[in-house]
Every structure is written in structure tokens, then in C-alpha cells.
Amino acid sequence: MDFKKIPKAVIERIPLYLNCLDKLNSNNIETTSSKQIADEIGLGEVQVRKDLNLISGNGKPKIGYKVVDLQKDLQKTIRNSEKTNFIIVGCGKIGEALANYNEFVNHNFALIGLFDNNKSKIGKRILDLEILDEKKLTTFCTQNHIDIGIIAVPCESAQKVCDDLITSGVKGILNFTNAKLNVDTNISVRNVDIVSLLTMIAIEINE
Amino acid sequence: MDFKKIPKAVIERIPLYLNCLDKLNSNNIETTSSKQIADEIGLGEVQVRKDLNLISGNGKPKIGYKVVDLQKDLQKTIRNSEKTNFIIVGCGKIGEALANYNEFVNHNFALIGLFDNNKSKIGKRILDLEILDEKKLTTFCTQNHIDIGIIAVPCESAQKVCDDLITSGVKGILNFTNAKLNVDTNISVRNVDIVSLLTMIAIEINE
DNA sequence: TAGATTGTTAATCGATTAACAATC
DNA sequence: TAGATTGTTAATCGATTAACAATC
Numbered sequence: 492m493d494f495k496k497i498p499k500a501v502i503e504r505i506p507l508y509l510n511c512l513d514k515l516n517s518n519n520i521e522t523t524s525s526k527q528i529a530d531e532i533g534l535g536e537v538q539v540r541k542d543l544n545l546i547s548g549n550g551k552p553k554i555g556y557k558v559v560d561l562q563k564d565l566q567k568t569i570r571n572s573e574k575t576n577f578i579i580v581g582c583g584k585i586g587e588a589l590a591n592y593n594e595f596v597n598h599n600f601a602l603i604g605l606f607d608n609n610k611s612k613i614g615k616r617i618l619d620l621e622i623l624d625e626k627k628l629t630t631f632c633t634q635n636h637i638d639i640g641i642i643a644v645p646c647e648s649a650q651k652v653c654d655d656l657i658t659s660g661v662k663g664i665l666n667f668t669n670a671k672l673n674v675d676t677n678i679s680v681r682n683v684d685i686v687s688l689l690t691m692i693a694i695e696i697n698e
Numbered sequence: 699m700d701f702k703k704i705p706k707a708v709i710e711r712i713p714l715y716l717n718c719l720d721k722l723n724s725n726n727i728e729t730t731s732s733k734q735i736a737d738e739i740g741l742g743e744v745q746v747r748k749d750l751n752l753i754s755g756n757g758k759p760k761i762g763y764k765v766v767d768l769q770k771d772l773q774k775t776i777r778n779s780e781k782t783n784f785i786i787v788g789c790g791k792i793g794e795a796l797a798n799y800n801e802f803v804n805h806n807f808a809l810i811g812l813f814d815n816n817k818s819k820i821g822k823r824i825l826d827l828e829i830l831d832e833k834k835l836t837t838f839c840t841q842n843h844i845d846i847g848i849i850a851v852p853c854e855s856a857q858k859v860c861d862d863l864i865t866s867g868v869k870g871i872l873n874f875t876n877a878k879l880n881v882d883t884n885i886s887v888r889n890v891d892i893v894s895l896l897t898m899i900a901i902e903i904n905e
Numbered sequence: 906t907a908g909a910t911t912g913t914t915a916a917t918c919g920a921t922t923a924a925c926a927a928t929c
Numbered sequence: 930t931a932g933a934t935t936g937t938t939a940a941t942c943g944a945t946t947a948a949c950a951a952t953c
Contacts, residue, residue, distance in 0.1 A: 500944060502901050506894035510876065524910065532878060536910095537946060544912055552911040552952045569900045577896065584795035589892060591791050594876075598893050600900075639899055663899035665892075669717065669801075671739060679902035681895050685796060685872075686805050687713035688888050689784065692846055692870035693776045693807075694709050695886035707920060731934065743934095744922060751936055759928045759935040910952090917946070927936080 497568060501542050505565060507532045508542070509598075512562045524555035570599065576637050577665075578604035580652050581644035582612050582622050585667050589641060590617040604631055608644075628652070632659030639663040646670045704775060708749050712772060714739045715749070716805075719769045731762035777806065783844050784872075785811035787859050788851035789819050789829050792874050796848060797824040811838055815851075835859070839866030846870040853877045 511531050515523055529536035543550060547564035550556050579586050582605055595602055607613060608625040615622050640656040642649050649670035657678055666672055669684040718738045722730055736743040754771035757763050786793050789812055802809055814820060815832040822829050847863040849856050856877035870886040873879055879887055
């Protein structure tokens with residue numbers, strides 16, 4: 492929907508910039524420079540400058556960047572609307588841990604639905620949000636605007652849940668199973684698999 | 699320690715190959731090809747061939763690769779020893795969820811320690827592993843061979859825990875806090891931050 | 906003005922893809 | 930032998946870094 496396509500590599504860094512700016516903000520720092528940001532997050536300053544120029548273009552020679560302006564420009568890449576709505580499917584250990592995390596609202600993400608297919612879980616609440624029957628998933632998603640679905644069900648059901656989410660209009664998936672999800676290219680999928688992460692670390696420390 | 703340096707991009711794909719081979723194995727498929735693997739995990743076949751040639755070099759023209767041989771060659775990039783030992787520091791919701799995950803052993807990772815600084819948690823057990831006092835962390839790490847430490851403590855204590863781990867000889871860190879850890883370049887760090895992941899997905903679906 | 910800092914252009918580096926020769 | 934599949938070399942693409950001109 493945005494006019495300029497943001498390179499994959501830059502997308503990976505935007506959360507770092509946002510984090511850094513949050514920190515500067517809470518320290519009441521109003522103006523910053525590519526050097527300061529680069530040092531803080533451990534990147535090269537030229538790279539930071541190039542990224543920020545692409546995303547914001549509001550740097551001023553000799554002065555640098557206004558922190559709040561930069562935050563606004565970065566935010567624009569993330570969303571058009573007020574909030575990004577997401578749901579969690581699967582309220583086992585991982586799903587529950589995620590649902591209890593209360594930092595979402597500070598970053599304009601809104602957790603608006605929890606689902607499980609286990610009778611003993613349905614009807615319970617996590618931080619005031621009721622766990623709904625997974626059967627209601629597609630209805631819920633079509634009736635509410637859901638941007639992202641988090642999949643935290645057992646591996647075997649992951650593809651089914653994924654298909655249901657996409658059929659109901661969800662455009663992004665965060666997959667906590669180690670299933671390889673088959674999706675159309677217009678859907679954004681990220682995977683978090685602990686064994687894969689440990690494997691990559693193990694390779695790096697073995698070199 | 700390995701003689702040939704594996705490119706960063708290839709390291710990211712090794713878990714995919716391992717996953718795919720596990721699946722082929724459980725389907726009793728003994729021989730495979732770059733085409734089959736590529737289709738399964740959604741990569742180009744030339745890329746798969748190049749990666750596998752770098753890592754294994756045991757492909758045979760017209761025949762392909764023996765699944766078990768390929769698995770062995772991939773495993774060699776991951777570890778020299780029998781197992782990769784790791785511990786979890788912080789047994790809150792996330793730490794507990796991770797500790798309960800029982801797939802580690804199937805992939806030659808061994809969870810051998812749990813730590814927390816909360817009196818109400820110390821002494822409890824998760825899947826037969828006792829939660830130890832965080833004060834014992836450095837002693838434990840120096841007395842046992844720990845390859846990787848998972849940090850699942852509150853954000854504020856992350857850097858302190860990280861420093862303790864590294865001082866005690868840990869070479870890899872999996873960081874579940876959104877703290878930006880400051881480490882020496884010889885230490886491998888991977889971060890899992892749910893807000894960052896949601897942010898990247900949100901950017902991609904907003905384009 | 907001189908210094909600091911941005912933005913841009915060119916050069917380098919690394920990763921992917923294409924073309925094709927080698928071979929069980 | 931012909932076909933299938935690997936491994937390699939060259940070409941392309943994308944990302945990073947270096948050099949430097951522009952400017953508040």
C-alpha cells in the first residue's frame with residue numbers, strides 16, 4: 492500500500508530503530524544523530540543514515556534528527572490505521588505466555604482474541620480476555636478486522652489454522668510451531684522455532 | 699573450530715534442511731534430490747545444491763543424496779560433541795513454557811539447568827529439572843559444560859545475566875528480552891522479541 | 906567561517922540465479 | 930546411450946561501505 496518498497500534488510504532493522512528512539516525519548520533526548528543511533532544499536536553510521544533517509548528523509552545536516560519526528564516516520568511504515576489487531580490461536584504454555592505479555596499496547600498492537608479447542612480452556616480468561624472456541628475462529632476473524640494471527644497450536648494443526656486465518660482475511664502470520672506453512676506470496680509469515688534458533692547458535696559457536 | 703566458514707545466509711537455512719530430512723526419514727525415503735528438498739521447503743534447487751555441496755559434498759550425479767549421510771554431514775556443522783548443553787535463566791511464563799517443551803532431546807540439545815531468583819520458584823521442578831537459585835548460576839556454569847544460555851528474565855536484568863553467562867564460559871545466547879545485549883564479537887547472540895516480530899510483519903502487510 | 910552532520914554517488918562485498926559441463 | 934542430477938563458473942542482483950559534496 493506504501494509507495495516506496497522497503498528492502499527486506501531495512502525491515503529487519505526498523506524495530507531496532509524504534510527501540511532506540513523509545514529509549515532516547517524516555518531519557519528526554521529530543522535530537523539525535525546517525526552516529527548516536529548507530530553506536531547504541533551497534534550498526535554502521537552510514538547504514539543508519541541510509542536507512543533513515545529512505546524511511547524518513549527528515550534529517551538536517553549539522554543538526555541530525557528530531558526524535559519524535561523520526562518515531563512518527565518509522566510508525567508510518569508499520570501501519571495506516573490506529574492499531575494493529577492480532578489474535579492468538581492455541582492457549583497452551585506458549586500461547587498463554589504470549590497472551591500475558593502486556594507490552595503490546597505500548598506499541599500500538601492490540602490483542603483482541605484468544606482461541607483454543609480444548610474444552611477445559613474455553614471460557615477461561617487471560618488478562619481479561621476470554622478464550623473462545625476455535626470453531627468460532629473464522630467467524631470472529633471475518634467480523635473483526637484482524638491483521639495478524641499468532642499460531643501456537645500443536646504442529647499438526649498449524650496448516651489448518653493458517654488456512655482458516657488466511658481465508659478469513661488475515662494477512663500476517665507469526666508461527667510458533669515448526670510446521671512449514673504453505674501460503675500465498677502476498678501473505679507475510681515469520682517463524683519462531685526454538686530448536687532452529689538453538690541450531691543456528693550451535694553452528695556459530697562451533698566454528 | 700570448523701575449517702570452512704559457513705556463510706550467514708546458509709546457516710539460516712540449515713535448520714530447514716534438517717527439518718526436511720527428518721520428514722523424509724520418517725517417511726522411509728532413503729535417497730533425495732536437490733529438487734525434492736527445494737520444493738519441500740520452498741527454495742530454488744540451485745541454491746539447495748550449492749548449500750549442500752558446501753556442507754556435504756556427497757551428492758552423486760543422477761542419484762542425488764543419501765538422506766542419512768546428508769543428515770550426518772549437516773549435524774557435523776552443529777556440534778563436535780555428543781550433545782549441546784543449555785540452560786534457561788528465568789522461569790516466568792516464557793521460561794517455563796520453554797522448559798516444558800520436550801523436543802530438545804530429539805535434536806541433541808540437552809536442557810541441564812533452570813534458574814530463577816524468586817524464592818517461590820526455587821526448588822520447584824519442571825519436567826524433573828529443579829529450579830536453582832540464580833546465585834548459583836556462575837558456579838553451575840563453570841562446573842558444567844554449558845554451550846548456550848537462554849535468557850528469559852525481566853528486561854532490566856538481561857545484561858547482568860548475559861555477562862555472568864559469558865564470564866562462566868557460555869558462548870551462545872538466546873535472548874527472549876528486548877534488551878540489546880552488549881557482547882564481544884566471538885559470542886553468538888540471537889534475539890526473540892515478539893513486538894519486533896509483529897512489527898516486521900505489520901510493515902510487510904502494510905506495503 | 907569552520908565544523909558537524911546529512912544525503913548521494915560510486916565501489917565493494919556477499920548472496921542468488923543462470924548457464925552449462927561433468928558424470929553415475 | 931540418453932536422461933537425470935550434481936557441481937562449478939559466470940552473471941546478476943541486492944546490501945553494505947567508502948568517498949565526498951551539500952548545507953544548517
